[in-house]
Every structure is written in structure tokens, then in C-alpha cells.
Amino acid sequence: xxxxxxxxxxxxxxxxxxxxxxxxxxxxxxxxxxxxxxxxxxxxxxxxxxxxxxxxxxxxxxxxxxxxxxxxxxxxxxxxxxxxxxxxxxxxxxxxxxxxxxxxxxxxxxxxx
Amino acid sequence: xxxxxxxxxxxxxxxxxxxxxxxxxxxxxxxxxxxxxxxxxxxxxxxxxxxxxxxxxxxxxxxxxxxxxxxxxxxxxxxxxxxxxxxxxxxxxxxxxxxxxxxxxxxxxxxxx
Numbered sequence: 001x002x003x004x005x006x007x008x009x010x011x012x013x014x015x016x017x018x019x020x021x022x023x024x025x026x027x028x029x030x031x032x033x034x035x036x037x038x039x040x041x042x043x044x045x046x047x048x049x050x051x052x053x054x055x056x057x058x059x060x061x062x063x064x065x066x067x068x069x070x071x072x073x074x075x076x077x078x079x080x081x082x083x084x085x086x087x088x089x090x091x092x093x094x095x096x097x098x099x100x101x102x103x104x105x106x107x108x109x110x111x112x113x
Numbered sequence: 114x115x116x117x118x119x120x121x122x123x124x125x126x127x128x129x130x131x132x133x134x135x136x137x138x139x140x141x142x143x144x145x146x147x148x149x150x151x152x153x154x155x156x157x158x159x160x161x162x163x164x165x166x167x168x169x170x171x172x173x174x175x176x177x178x179x180x181x182x183x184x185x186x187x188x189x190x191x192x193x194x195x196x197x198x199x200x201x202x203x204x205x206x207x208x209x210x211x212x213x214x215x216x217x218x219x220x221x222x223x224x225x226x
Contacts, residue, residue, distance in 0.1 A: 040121060043216040056213055091156050104156030
């Protein structure tokens with residue numbers, strides 16, 4: 001079946017604008033993660049959804065960042081009032097119920113001018 | 114959040130030689146460990162995993178070793194090929210279904226032809 005998909009693949013925005021990044025996980029996967037990856041660096045955990053449990057938001061860097069997951073499927077990561085330091089690749093991953101292996105999407109490359 | 118904002122260490126290996134990539138983890142309660150490979154411009158992909166009740170697990174050309182005493186994990190790649198050039202991340206997960214996966218900082222493997 002289809003893997004994890006993310007849209008848009010690339011996004012260029014102006015400083016101060018809001019952006020929404022979308023993640024479509026693999027059908028039936030209950031866990032969904034968002035990560036941020038700056039150029040040449042590792043994965044920075046942002047937020048974790050698991051089934052109907054309250055999400056783990058401990059990685060969100062500021063209150064400008066928020067995420068939701070509707071109907072236990074599609075997730076949207078929203079960045080308000082974007083700053084240049086928000087420029088990075090935003091990766092989404094999903095995994096089956098309480099399983100550990102994550103399946104990653106291709107990422108959204110965000111550039112804030 | 115769990116920032117991994119350090120520049121990646123690099124390991125350079127001659128084609129045909131064996132590669133060993135190391136990872137130290139901090140959570141003694143982690144019971145599941147995974148290695149991911151990330152090629153340029155793509156999301157990370159699962160390579161091999163190991164549970165804490167094992168010391169060694171082998172795949173095709175890859176072996177993962179786990180030393181729980183010193184909280185150390187390694188990935189060995191036999192007969193390294195140019196296609197192995199990528200960034201390699203280790204990840205750990207604590208016991209329990211709601212525990213999120215935590216990624217290490219990553220190591221960049223460069224294969225010299």
C-alpha cells in the first residue's frame with residue numbers, strides 16, 4: 001500500500017506568515033510523529049500522537065507551533081508567525097498500534113525568507 | 114524539547130571495508146532499539162532492530178550489537194558499498210505502549226570508492 005505522504009513537498013514563505021504542513025499516515029497506523037531536521041543535523045522530536053491518548057507535545061519549541069490529528073488519521077502541523085530559524089525539513093512518521101518501527105514520509109522543506 | 118542540534122560526526126570508510134557506527138543511549142529502561150538510514154533528500158528508513166533481551170542480531174550485511182551494561186549500541190556494515198553512504202540514526206524506546214521513540218544525533222557515513 002501507499003506509504004506516508006506529506007504535502008507540500010516544498011514551501012517558501014515570508015517571515016511572519018502562518019504555514020500548515022500536512023501528513024497522511026499509513027492507513028491503520030495509530031501512532032504519528034512530527035520531527036524537525038535542520039540541514040546537516042539530527043532529528044528533533046516535536047510531537048507524538050498515539051491513538052486517542054492526549055498527544056505528547058513536549059518537543060514543540062514555542063507556542064507558535066501546534067499540531068492536530070483529525071479522526072486518528074491525517075495530521076496538520078501549523079507554524080504561526082514564521083521566523084527564519086523555522087526553516088528546516090519537517091518529517092512525519094507513523095507506526096502500527098504500539099509497534100516501534102516508524103515509517104517516514106519524504107518531508108516538507110520549509111524556507112522562511 | 115529533545116534538541117539534537119549538533120553537527121553530525123562523520124565516518125569515512127574505504128569501499129569494501131567493514132563499517133562500525135556507534136551509539137550511546139541514556140535511558141536504562143529502554144527495551145527496544147532501532148537503526149535507521151537516511152539518504153540525502155529522503156526520510157529515514159528502517160534497517161534493523163534489536164530488543165533488550167538480545168545482544169546481537171544479524172541482517173543482510175548488517176549486524177547490531179547491544180551492550181546494556183554500558184548502554185551502547187553499534188551497527189556493523191560488512192563490505193561497505195557506495196550505496197551505503199548516508200546518515201545513520203540509532204533510536205530507542207522505553208517499555209510500554211505509549212513510550213515514544215527517541216533518536217540519537219546521527220552519524221554520516223562516507224564511502225570512499
